[in-house]
Amino acid sequence: MEQGLALHHIGVRFGGLTALDDVSLRVPPGRVVGVIGPNGAGKTTLFNVVCGFVPPDAGTITLDGRPLRPRPHRLTRLGIARTLQGTGLFAGLTVVENVMAGATHTARAGFLPALLGLPRSDRDERRLRQDALDVLDSLGIAGHADAAPGTLPFAVRQRVALARALAARPRLLLLDEPAGGLGGDDITELAELVRQLPRRDTDPCAVLLVEHHMDLVMSVCDEIVVLDFGRVIAAGTPDEIRDDPAVTDAYLGAAVDEAAA
Template structure:
């Protein structure tokens, strides 16, 4: 059982880029074992939120805690904290093979090659181990990104638009992977069917502001959420 303090918590985070308020007083508790969705129109601040958690972007105000203790992320310490992230799009080292990319994500322990091989197997791309990512189809490269994140056996897996550019079959595969991930997941995604089917709870951002938080059924029927998306499409 988890106590209320366990897991990652964001407290009143505010991020400005010049005059632009990218995150506006955002608080979120990421309970261990849950799949937490973060949705909102383009530019709502979803990737920025991930960047703050990962230490790529500093917040002007607010704080974070991990298991109740102050948490100040640094990108190179993330794996040590048990946090792994995939990038929006594909973000491999192009000079490295698929296997080497996944090896780069290994946390510690013995037999890194075996850990990497197991992650490739789990992601269904073992046959591509020796190939260079740039030569592979987009969907395979997205799986390499997942394998690199999963190989560290993270306690928090952060996925930034993992379904972007994928077809229905690939998204179905991804859905199963997330369901069976057996870890905490933070999911930024525009693909609503995926979000609604895998998330336990969803935070909705609009122009950096949290406008709704709750389980999929609540979010689906919240007029504020529909308005935000309609406003963005107009």
């Protein structure tokens, strides 16, 4: 049986525009797979197809060989977590509470009853909090547990968002442009974190990374799929991709277009 997530011949059209055309890729367990491509290549559309925001017009998705029709609110139950562009944290909750909110489905009593002021056992509450602190610790930000997200630097907030996604203990993590808004050192640190995710001892998870930032993708991904105008123009290891003339052409072409615009 084929393990992990697989996209088979996915097609998406927006009116007359073909955003994705015959796109196939696999994210096996233990792997970080990157999707790159110039602006408008179809990266976000692909991410949205996997999250269930955009239903494909053609093709199928499978998880461990079984057909999957993703829906945004059912992802966690399938073992899939995502972070979105922008961190989307709850401003009224502390950092640790935000992370606890990500773990709701694993807790016996839900987080929603707690938010609504309904009783829940102290033991569940304590366990949920300890799990959240452990995740924060694994990302090096346990010291910020009781802070309000709004008071923290952007790079730390982004780690909190990552912690919230990981609190659900996903086996697949979907990241859309995680380096957006980060500077050089923060990108290097983020790269190191993401690279470790499939390889850590507790709760390892595969990663599908959609990212414009070439250096990040090259440094963390085991495999890379390159999109241009909605089609896969190259796929392989970072070394293979780096030397592929089709990729250089696509990126240089885009750079020339942008310079001319």
